Amino acid sequence: MIDRKIAIVGGTGQFGRHLGERMDEKNEIFISGKTVEDAQEVAEERGWSYGPSTEIVEDADVVIIAVPIAVTEEVIHEVGPHVPDDALLCDITSVKQMPTEAMREYSDEVLGMHPMYAPSNSVKGQKVVMCPERGKKWSEMEEFWEEHGADLHFTEPEVHDKAMSLVQGLMHFSELVVADVIRKSELSGDDMEEFSSPVYQLITDLTARMLNQKPGLYGSIQAENPENEDVRERFIDSAEDIREIVGDEEAFAEKFDELGDEFDLEGAQNRTDLVIEFLSDEVR
Numbered sequence: 001m002i003d004r005k006i007a008i009v010g011g012t013g014q015f016g017r018h019l020g021e022r023m024d025e026k027n028e029i030f031i032s033g034k035t036v037e038d039a040q041e042v043a044e045e046r047g048w049s050y051g052p053s054t055e056i057v058e059d060a061d062v063v064i065i066a067v068p069i070a071v072t073e074e075v076i077h078e079v080g081p082h083v084p085d086d087a088l089l090c091d092i093t094s095v096k097q098m099p100t101e102a103m104r105e106y107s108d109e110v111l112g113m114h115p116m117y118a119p120s121n122s123v124k125g126q127k128v129v130m131c132p133e134r135g136k137k138w139s140e141m142e143e144f145w146e147e148h149g150a151d152l153h154f155t156e157p158e159v160h161d162k163a164m165s166l167v168q169g170l171m172h173f174s175e176l177v178v179a180d181v182i183r184k185s186e187l188s189g190d191d192m193e194e195f196s197s198p199v200y201q202l203i204t205d206l207t208a209r210m211l212n213q214k215p216g217l218y219g220s221i222q223a224e225n226p227e228n229e230d231v232r233e234r235f236i237d238s239a240e241d242i243r244e245i246v247g248d249e250e251a252f253a254e255k256f257d258e259l260g261d262e263f264d265l266e267g268a269q270n271r272t273d274l275v276i277e278f279l280s281d282e283v284r
Contacts, residue, residue: 001140002026007060009053009079010067012042015092018119019064020048022148030056054082062140063107065091065099069220073102080106088137094164095224096157100133109135112157114164115150124149131157165227172218173232175207198276 004027010016011031020029024046032053033039043050050056057063057079067075072093080103083089089107091099092115100112112131117123128150132138145152155163182192182204196204210218222228245251 001062001144004028004061004140005030005059006062006064007056008032008064008066009057009075010065011048011050012038013066014119015115016064016066017042017046019066019092021046022123023144024048030060032056053079057083057087059084060087062088062137063090065089065093065103068216069093069095069224070216072099076102076106083107086137088135088140090138090141093224094168094221096129096131096160097226098224100131100157104134107134109137111138111141112160113141114160122149125151127151127153129160130154131160133157161225161227164221165225165231168221169225169228170231170235172210172221173228173235175210176218178203179207179211198279199272201279202272202275 001023006020006023006027007030008016008020009032011020011029012033016031020031023029029043029046029048031039031043031048031050033042033050036050036052039050042048053075060083063079063083065072065076065079072091072095076091076099080089083106085106085108087107088109088111089103090111090113091103092113093099094114094116096112096114100110103110103112110133112133114129114131115123115126116129117126123145128145130138130142130145130152132154142152192200222232242255245255
């Protein structure tokens with residue numbers, strides 16, 4: 001991607017800045033923020049241009065919506081009428097059906113993207129999901145990601161959201177439930193440290209890692225993906241089903257073996273052995 005006017009709506013946010021910094025060498029970057037003053041501060045530090053969202057998208061070659069999930073659809077409808085018909089209109093949220101449908105109202109070139117990594121990480125080797133919805137200019141973003149070494153995966157918005165209901169919705173929901181059970185227990189975190197195995201420490205560290213982030217992001221992930229409600233219901237149903245067979249040795253063993261068929265058991269054993277060995281060395 002060379003000599004393009006790239007408008008990043010929400011360019012003051014962490015991921016907006018992350019993308020702008022990787023695109024500005026060969027392109028002209030325009031950003032907006034919650035306020036023009038916020039955008040000015042970030043833009044002037046980096047030599048970018050700035051302005052209100054509805055203004056920076058005018059005459060843009062590429063428009064990237066980089067705002068929180070909860071306001072993404074609202075922002076798309078706000079800036080959409082000002083986006084050129086032939087501009088590549090993109091978003092980077094972790095939900096894809098809602099934004100791609102909204103963006104289709106305003107451009108002949110639409111791409112939904114989901115970079116599945118934190119902006120503090122390098123792009124190289126990171127998974128980025130691409131949902132090309134309209135036109136051919138999406139290939140310019142494909143080139144950008146490939147130049148930076150991303151691991152690209154192409155799919156439909158509906159398939160993406162169903163997958164994310166498991167990868168994010170189910171996993172985050174289960175971590176929240178685990179955290180709440182631990183919080184309600186009579187043992188403190190210090191008490192548990194005396195009895196923690198490396199596996200327990202790994203699981204609770206992953207839960208704590210999530211809880212160290214902004215609650216708005218994880219609340220939006222739960223609320224905005226249309227597939228998540230069904231997954232939460234299935235989680236509760238499965239918990240009840242398994243509780244009923246605890247104590248029934250034969251039924252439990254049958255369920256245990258049945259569930260194992262869904263996973264790469266040997267690969268998981270090898271990967272987690274490496275992590276556990278590392279954690280054990282850290283404690284010593």
